[in-house]
Amino acid sequence: xxxxLENLYRKIYPYAKQAVTFGIRxxxxxxxxxxxxxVLLIKISIPLLIIGFGxxxxxxxxxxxxxxxxMIFSLSDAVRQHYADKPSYWGLNTDYVIKQGxxxxxxxxxxxxxxxxGLTVLIGDGINxxxxxxxxxxxxxxxxxxxxxxxxxxxxxxxSGNMNIALIRxxxxxxxxxxxxxxxxxxxxxxxxxxxxxxxxxxxxxxxxSLK
Numbered sequence: 663x664x665x666x667l668e669n670l671y672r673k674i675y676p677y678a679k680q681a682v683t684f685g686i687r688x689x690x691x692x693x694x695x696x697x698x699x700x701v702l703l704i705k706i707s708i709p710l711l712i713i714g715f716g717x718x719x720x721x722x723x724x725x726x727x728x729x730x731x732x733m734i735f736s737l738s739d740a741v742r743q744h745y746a747d748k749p750s751y752w753g754l755n756t757d758y759v760i761k762q763g764x765x766x767x768x769x770x771x772x773x774x775x776x777x778x779x780g781l782t783v784l785i786g787d788g789i790n791x792x793x794x795x796x797x798x799x800x801x802x803x804x805x806x807x808x809x810x811x812x813x814x815x816x817x818x819x820x821x822s823g824n825m826n827i828a829l830i831r832x833x834x835x836x837x838x839x840x841x842x843x844x845x846x847x848x849x850x851x852x853x854x855x856x857x858x859x860x861x862x863x864x865x866x867x868x869x870x871x872s873l874k
Contacts, residue, residue, distance in 0.1 A: 723815075724815065726778045726779050727812075727815045727816060728819065729778055730777040730778050730779070730816075731816065731819045731821075733766070733769065733777055734777070734783065734803050734805070734871060735821075735825045735828065736766070737759075737765055737766070737769070737775075737783075737785070737803065738801075738803060738828055738871070738873045740764050740765065740766075741754065741759065741764060741785065741801065741873075742828075742873075744762065749797075750794075750796060750797050750798050750799060751794040751798050751799070751800070751801045752796045752797070752798065753793060753794065754785065754786060754793070754794040755785060755787075755791055755792065755793040755794065756774070756775060756784050756785050756786060756791050757773065758793075759775065759785050760773065777805075781807075781808075781812075782807070783803060783804065783805055784802075784803070784804040784805075784806065785801065785802070785803055785804070786801065786802060786804075787801065787802060788804075788870075789806075789835055789868055789870060790804075791804050799874060800830055800873060801872075801873060802870050802871065802873070803871045804869070804870050804871075805868065805869045805870075806868040807866060807867075807868070808862075808866075808867040808868070808869065809864065809865055809867070810863060810864050810865070810867070812867070813834065813836075813862035813867035813869065814858055814859060816869055817832070817834060817853055817857075817858040817861075817862065817869060818853050818854075818855055818856075818857065818858060820852075821852060826851070828873045828874060829871060829872070829873060830844070830872045830874050831843060831844040831845075831851070831872045832851060832853065832869070832870070832871055832872070833869070833870040833872070834858060834861050834862060834867060834868070834869060835867070835868045835869075836861075836862070836863040836866055836867045836868065837866065841858075841861045843857075
């Protein structure tokens, strides 16, 4: 975030400098100066508005992603609580989560689970959220159909201690293959910044959180 602000500052600074200069001259010379330099004012305003809108959209998008990651792990907590007195996660899938009221009502839309931004989330076993079989001691939460920017942001989201404890492995699947991150392995958890930049593709990325 610090680097992003620094880059934004470098882009805005020349325009901001012109705006300050214009303001000083306007205060000194008044209406006539404004009329003479109205074109300059427009040239200054448009880039500032574009940059400001772009930055605001970026911040809002990151807020949605952070909230969605929190919801994913809140959902995993609810699943674990529901199965706490059962020997395994047998029978778990998205439909079961909805019918049993395990998921927060705000995420349920018809027969689907939705996160902020309209993203569909699946629960079960594997990339399709299949029904978990008997004796299984783990389950998957799946986020399909992500573009590259979404894939990078979700994959590299910072996780709190409780989230890391529950996470067994994290997978990225797309047309190029499946890339798995596990504790103490070559592709290790927690995922470092830029570790997924060559793994996420332009479209149709699927992320899988495997949890215990």
